[in-house]
Amino acid sequence: MELKTFFIFNCAFAIADRPQNLLKKMKNTCLVFSLLIICLVGANTQKPDAYFFRKMETAIQHGIYPNIHSILISYKDSLIYEKYWAGNDRMGTGVHTIAHGVDSLHGLQSVSKSFTSACVGIALKQGEIKSIDQRIFNFFPEHAEQDTGLKSLITIKDLLTMTAGFAWNEEDYSQVGTLNT
Numbered sequence: 677m678e679l680k681t682f683f684i685f686n687c688a689f690a691i692a693d694r695p696q697n698l699l700k701k702m703k704n705t706c707l708v709f710s711l712l713i714i715c716l717v718g719a720n721t722q723k724p725d726a727y728f729f730r731k732m733e734t735a736i737q738h739g740i741y742p743n744i745h746s747i748l749i750s751y752k753d754s755l756i757y758e759k760y761w762a763g764n765d766r767m768g769t770g771v772h773t774i775a776h777g778v779d780s781l782h783g784l785q786s787v788s789k790s791f792t793s794a795c796v797g798i799a800l801k802q803g804e805i806k807s808i809d810q811r812i813f814n815f816f817p818e819h820a821e822q823d824t825g826l827k828s829l830i831t832i833k834d835l836l837t838m839t840a841g842f843a844w845n846e847e848d849y850s851q852v853g854t855l856n857t
Contacts, residue, residue, distance in 0.1 A: 724757075729759075732747070737761075746758075762774060762776065805832065807832075808832040808836065809831050809833055810831060812835060
């Protein structure tokens, strides 16, 4: 396929939302993401035009697709669209409205697992990693002093499946240097 499309699609949902509202927001976000893919992939040889982007922006601004933080679209190896919006995000001890921008730090949370597992898959294919059952400290000899007790048993698989046994406070991001490090 000639069209090479890459999306960086960040969206977050307020933790305080009731489950039914959260589910509706997730469905709406999946819908907008699907529409973007269909429009761009369906336009196999045609670059998306300004009309498409205006319609998408209007829908986001009117809350049809709530809490979208950013959309970046690349077409034929060039960034053709980049837009940021203010939205709810976790910061410190709660959810706050943040004005996102090109220089904003953005907690990707679970999205990071997808990228990490893809990279591990590539490393496996290239022979850089022999197995996901390898101990993690085999890759970090400079941290040998930490390779003690139950931590010495942690494998790549444990980290990929989030079963390494680390305590983490999901509700409080202000705990850097304590529980969440």
